[in-house]
Amino acid sequence: MMGDDTRRVAELHMAGHSHAAIQLATGFGYTKVVRAVVIARKAGMVPPRKNKSTPRQRVKYLFANRKIKLGFMSDILLGLTPDQLDWLAVEADKIGCASVAEYITEMVRDAHAEGAANGNDAGS
Numbered sequence: 334m335m336g337d338d339t340r341r342v343a344e345l346h347m348a349g350h351s352h353a354a355i356q357l358a359t360g361f362g363y364t365k366v367v368r369a370v371v372i373a374r375k376a377g378m379v380p381p382r383k384n385k386s387t388p389r390q391r392v393k394y395l396f397a398n399r400k401i402k403l404g405f406m407s408d409i410l411l412g413l414t415p416d417q418l419d420w421l422a423v424e425a426d427k428i429g430c431a432s433v434a435e436y437i438t439e440m441v442r443d444a445h446a447e448g449a450a451n452g453n454d455a456g457s
Contacts, residue, residue, distance in 0.1 A: 347378075
């Protein structure tokens with residue numbers, strides 16, 4: 334059973350107030366406010382927290398779980414011959430890419446779409 338203080342904190346939280354604003358409005362300490370939000374969340378009065386990870390964090394997590402290093406764009410470019418670099422620059426320019434990263438993104442998207450069209454759903 335939740336007390337009146339917890340209900341009050343939950344109402345303020347659901348109204349969009351920050352923990353600091355709730356502290357000022359109620360006179361409660363930080364720990365009491367946080368604890369009340371947690372209790373209200375467990376009781377279903379406050380929805381679960383949203384995942385606040387950034388796209389960059391999700392990419393790092395995905396590849397780390399597969400034990401694949403992301404590497405660097407320079408690793409790609411330094412591994413190419415001068416002829417391959419010329420080809421890359423010409424091809425990227427042909428389709429209007431502003432960067433090598435954009436061109437590689439387009440290559441991966443095309444390969445993925447082609448694989449999906451051929452029934453290869455790995456990674457989808």
